[in-house]
Amino acid sequence: MGTLRNDDAPIGVFDSGVGGLTVFREIARALPHQSLIYLGDSARVPYGTKSPQTVTRYTLEAANHLMQRGIKMLVVACNTATAAALPTLEERLPIPVIGVVEPGARAAVSKTRGRIGVIATEGTVKSRAYTNAIRRIDANVEVIESAAPLFVPLAEEGWANTHVAREVAEIYLSPLMDAGIDTLVLGCTHYPILRGTIERVVGEKVAIVDSAETTAAAVKSEIGASHNGSGQHHFLVTDAEERFRRIAGEFLAQEIENLELVTI
C-alpha cells in the first residue's frame, strides 16, 4: 500500500456496474465527510463471467481513470475484480488499495465456529479467492464456495424481495445449509440487496457476513476519522447512464446527482 494523499481528495470506489453501490453506501454512512467518486463500468458489466485476464485489464483501465481524477485511495468494490486484479493494483498504484475479499474473510473467520459458506459469481468462485484468504487467516476452517449468478439480475431488476427471489435463494443455499455452514459470506457486492431474503432462508443460526459493511469498516480504519471533508459524491459510468440512475436510485434510496458518462 502507498501513502495517503491530501485529505480533501476523494476516495475512489470502483465496480463493474451497480453492485459496488452497496459498498459505496456503507462507506458514505461510515465516513459522511469524505468525498467519494464512484466508477461503474456499465459498458462492460458483468465481470463475473469473464476471464481473470480480461477482468484485470478492465480494472487497470478503470483505476487509471480514477487516478486522473485525483483519488487518494481506491476501493475495489467488486469481488470478481478484487479476486482477479488486487495484487496487480497494489503493485502499480501509488495509493492504498482496498478490496472486498480480505475484510469479508477476516469477518467470517471471527464469526465462524468452523464451517463457512461463500456465495459469489462464477468468476469469484473459480478464483477460490475467499477460500485462500480465509485459510491464510485460519487453516483449520472449512470453506464451501458456491456460485449464485441469478442473484445479480434479480437485484438489478428490483426483484430482491419477491417470491421468485426467495425460491432462487432456497435452491442456491440448500446445499450450503445441508453441509452445515454456520457463517455465510455474501461474496458479491450485489448480494446485500437480497440480504433480507437470504436471511429468511438461512435462519438465525447462520451468521451473515456482508462484504459491503466489512469493507467500509476497513476503509474507515485506514482513513481515520476525518471531519473536514466536503462529503461530495460523484458518479461515473461508462454506458447507459439512465439505467444506472434508476437502479442506483433504488440501491441508495436517493436521487442520483453528479452523474457523468465517461470513456475509460
Next chain:
Amino acid sequence: MGTLRNDDAPIGVFDSGVGGLTVFREIARALPHQSLIYLGDSARVPYGTKSPQTVTRYTLEAANHLMQRGIKMLVVACNTATAAALPTLEERLPIPVIGVVEPGARAAVSKTRGRIGVIATEGTVKSRAYTNAIRRIDANVEVIESAAPLFVPLAEEGWANTHVAREVAEIYLSPLMDAGIDTLVLGCTHYPILRGTIERVVGEKVAIVDSAETTAAAVKSEIGASHNGSGQHHFLVTDAEERFRRIAGEFLAQEIENLELVTI
C-alpha cells in the same frame, strides 16, 4: 444488400454472446451444407442494457472481424444489435446482411388477428424496432412490447425448464395475456431456449413467433438451396471460452469443436 460472394465462403452469424446460437442452430438445420462461422462477443455481453451507440460500435467491430474471415453473408443473430445497428451495417458492408427483427415482424403479421405481443431485452423494447417493423408491414396491427430481462440469465444458467422460470414467465407474460394478444414474438435470441415454458404459460391460443426459425428461413431464401458446401462450423468468442463451450453445448446439444478465442 450487396451481392453474394463465392459459394464455399462461410455465412457469418454474430451475437453478443450465446443467445444467437438458437439462430445458428436453425440455420444449420435449414442449410446443412453451408459452412457457418459464429462470433459471440462474450467479453462485452450483454448488449441488452447498453446504449444504441455502444451496441453499434461493438457490432461494427465484430462485423469487420468476420469480413476478414471471408464471410459471404452476415446474420445479426441478436435483436439488440439488429435494432441498433442494422441500417449502418447494410450501408457499410459489401455483402448481404440479415437481421432478426424483420423476419420476426413478417411472421407475426402473417399470423396475427390484430394484437401482437413482443418480449425482448430493455434495449430492444426501448428502440421500438418491432413496433416500427410490424407497423411498416401493417399499420392496423396493435403491438405491445415488454422487457423480460431475467429470461437471459435463466437460459444461460440452464434453468429454462424449472419452476422458477415458469413463475418468472407468468409474471412477465400476464400483462400481455391480459391485454389480449393473439401472437407472441420471442424478440430475443435467448428466449427460444425457454419456449416450452413460455408456451405452457400462454397456452395454445397464442401463436409463438420464434425469431430464430424465421431468420433461418430468411437466410435460406437469400442463399438458395446449395448442396456443395463442406458444412463446417467454427466458433469464435472474445472471452471465457470454457463458459461458452459449456452453455453452447447445452444450447446446440452437441460437443463444441473448432472454438477459438479472438480479440476484435
